[in-house]
Amino acid sequence: MIFLKLIGSLGLFLYGMKIMSEGLQKVAGDRLRSILTAMTTNRVTGVLTGVLITALIQSSSATTVMVVSFVNAGLLTLAESISVIMGANIGTTVTAWIISIFGFKLIWLLSLFLFWPSPCHLSSQARATVNP
Template sequence: MLISMLLGLIAGLTIFFIAIIVMSKAVSRAADYQFKKWISMLTTNPIMGILVGSIVTAITHSSSGTTVMVVSLVNSGVMNLYQATAVIMGANIGSTFTAQLISFNFYAFVPHLLFIGVLLYYLNFHPAMKQLGKFTIGFCLLFIGIEIMSNSMDPLKHVPSFQQLMLSIEDHSFKGVLVGLFTTAIIQSSSTGVAILQSMGFQGLINLTQALPILLGQNIGTCITTIIASFAVDKNGKRAAIIHLFFNILGVVLLYPFLDPFAQFISQLTPLNPVRQIANAHTVFNILNTLILIPFIRHMVWISQKIIR
């Protein structure tokens, strides 16, 4: 049972990762240097920066991809740290788009969309249509991977040690934060981590009270990709990575004392749907964190400059 469950989980994760890579490459090939220049021009205002970060991340389904791009743009001088901070905030909001899509019953449309994507890719009407087809194929693979993961986790209902772990997280929420942090740091994708949580919620393996601290830890764990990318850039690129980490840690610290009332509020929005609850918690947390910290963009930049001299 355990081996078949692990094989199913690995297969689902692999398809999920392939889907994100396919979509990201389709978007990057459709965009040239002019796209980066437009991003630089549009992000001079913090609100516009947040909007750009949200849209780019929602399209690519990868906040890590957006923040790594931001680090490279800062490193090349196309974007300054104030612009970068706003885009990073937006990337955190945009990363919740995948979870929201998963929370709706979208699977019935996947075979039809996959057929359209294959047609657009192979009929080759136009290079842009080819990339759109590639993106659509990746988008469908995303849901296929999640479906496989969800089905593979069903046997966990009957594993006593797993049940004990979930109960211990409910009583000791900091353990959940650590679980989310380390697992997301290993897989380097918060979207994947949240998708796994939603799959567990669908199978009745986890409730919102147990999922919420893990969700917070995932927001910190996703910063590892940006930190690794910053090793190859100059001091401003490293500062952008520090800002990303600092922003997410601050959000967790601010919400952590209010986990119970926050969970109650989210539960009331969709009382009978744990998958939607996890998606809504992910979205509301990142929007609240951004709204609270927008006035402190300059302070975060100043702190990053003190850390990386």
């Protein structure tokens, strides 16, 4: 029974990745092509792009699937995709190291700062009463 759950979960994961990559291919246009070209001009920027994308979506598998779909669509070359995939793997490793060193306390602290009210988030009415 556990094996069937594992196979079903894997199938659902792969199906979701397929749907996401097909959607990205439909959205891809000249602007996306120029953005991808700028982000992967050399190996270093490709690796940094992979690290950044993996940090944003928290999944190196999703990053790899997106990169493979971009190569299939002709938006990236093989050399560019290799550097992005290496960056995705580095990003996953760095995330794991951060969690293992600092634990989940750092994540709670960062999420607290994301939702902390700041003066720039005040409504216009509140700003009018603060700054007469």
